[in-house]
Amino acid sequence: MSLEKQIFEALKGLVDERVYPDIAPDAQLPYITYQQVGGQAVNFVDGSIPDRSNARIQVDVWAATRLQASQLSAAVESTMRSLTALQPTVLSARVDTYDEPTGARGAMQDFSLWY
Secondary structure (H helix, E strand, O other): OOHHHHHHHHHHOOOOEEEEOOOOOOOOOOOOEEEOOOOOOOOOEEEEEEOOEEEEEEEEEOOOOOHHHHHHHHHHHHOOOOOOOOOOOEEEEEEEEEOOOOOEEEEEEEEEEEO
């Protein structure tokens, strides 16, 4: 199963399947977006190809109120930590944000996943 599918499957229950890679369509609040924003490169001196990759995944939540965004962000963190097969590491604390055109409240957080 692809990394994207694993992320979707893990988070979909938090927002009635409104989980989108990169950007959301005109989605009903609340919803979640995620994107890969880097990761650790794996290189071997002998030039062999690694059998695993690392991804730094930024997960953004969007909701109508700050409280809803904060609660959803906490649920995302708990869910991401539970993906033990991907060896999750929380890389940052939540960063709150606001989308002026829509009035949506957001929160973003980065995770390291191995796949």
